[in-house]
Amino acid sequence: MINEEITLKKLQVFLAFMRLHNLTKVAEELGQSTVSVHRALHTLEEGLHCPLFRREGRSLAALPAAFVFAKHAQRAVEETEEGIRKAREMAGVGSAKMKIGSLYSLTLGCIPQLIMGVKLRRPELQIDLVLGSNQELLLSLKEGRLDAIVVGLQAPLDDPQLLAVPLFQDEVRLAAPLGSPYAGREHVDLRELRSEKFITLAGGFVTSASFDHAFEQAGYVPETIMRVGDIFSLMNLVGSGMGYSLLPGRVAGFSGRIDLIPLDARYSSQQAITLLLLRSRERDPNLLALAAECRMYGTRKH
Incomplete structure (x- = not known):
């Protein structure tokens, strides 16, 4: 004693x-x-x-x-x-620091706007941003290493521990190098690309899951010549003509070397961009401010 x-x-x-x-x-x-x-x-x-x-x-x-x-x-x-x-x-008593996890593909418009909005609400708050895959970020959230994450979901997340705040829906499209045979089309039938080579993201990313889902709808497994660990490398490889890919529309502003062509409705694949946080922390003032900004962002998107 x-x-x-x-x-x-x-x-x-x-x-x-x-x-x-x-x-x-x-x-x-x-x-x-x-x-x-x-x-x-x-x-x-x-x-x-x-x-x-x-x-x-x-x-x-x-x-x-x-x-x-x-x-x-x-x-x-x-x-x-x-x-x-x-x-x-x-207990819901906010600290002076918040760690947010996000996908690389959300860093062009969504995440900067959310962070600026939260800083206006809580100027004293220090915000750290951690980037990774859906899988990595979700694990870090549940283990308490992140306070909240903004990720893409293929389907509603059935987890009673988590609170979800939807932001917007994003459509997955064919990513092709400029001047490809599919340029200028209103939509493309994935079955026409059976003989093409593809590049995609490694497992754990929502865009990798969207890739697999779309080709399941098309009824075949594409020839995948490479899997990479970040979306920027993937876009550069597609832009250099090494292959095609499927990417969400939100990455359009990242590169001027690729076309994003809508898919035929039969192969439609959507990603729901969503804020996730632990229900046990929903009263935290910092997270309340972030959730409010996410709702406002979702309203502007609609």
Whole structure:
């Protein structure tokens, strides 16, 4: 059992002394009197039943036991502070920082607008942006490494842990190099491309799932010569004439070297761009601001 004389406040005083090695400087830093600092250190020793310091005139010198204890005390204080932060977030008390996850393909228009909108609502908020695949981002959200994610969904997500805020629907199209035989068409029948070579994204991305879904509708498996890990590389490869792909319409502004041609309605594949966050965090003021911006963005899109 931990002695009642051992408190987090005393640990903070102790750690400050181990860093500054001077009672007066510790008192100034913590806004306490020198007497209070000395009393905290003395009663901490009593609670530990172990000497931590020896007197050298009016000063204290740390004993080896103090250095050993400091390592563990530091971890205890840091873990407690982290626990307080997470508990406050879970209870809906916002922090000064928010981590948002997103797809690479949303960084041209959607994500910058959302971030600017949230910053107008909460100027003091620091926002970190993490980019990745649907699979990576969803895992990070559930593990608490991200506060919210904006991703594309092929179908409604049936997960009671998550709250979904829809933004807009995006249509998947044929991505072809400029001047291809399919240029200028109002729509293209995927069955005409049986002899063509294709490039697509690696598994875990919503666009990879859209690719597979569209060709299932077309009734064949295309010749896929390469799978890449990001959408920018994919567009560059298509633009250089290495093959065709299927890409969402939102990437049109990323490259002037490719055509995005609508698919025949029989092979239609839609992506629902959606904000996801944990239901347990829906009262967090930062996430409320983000959700509000997402709803406004969705209204403008419609």
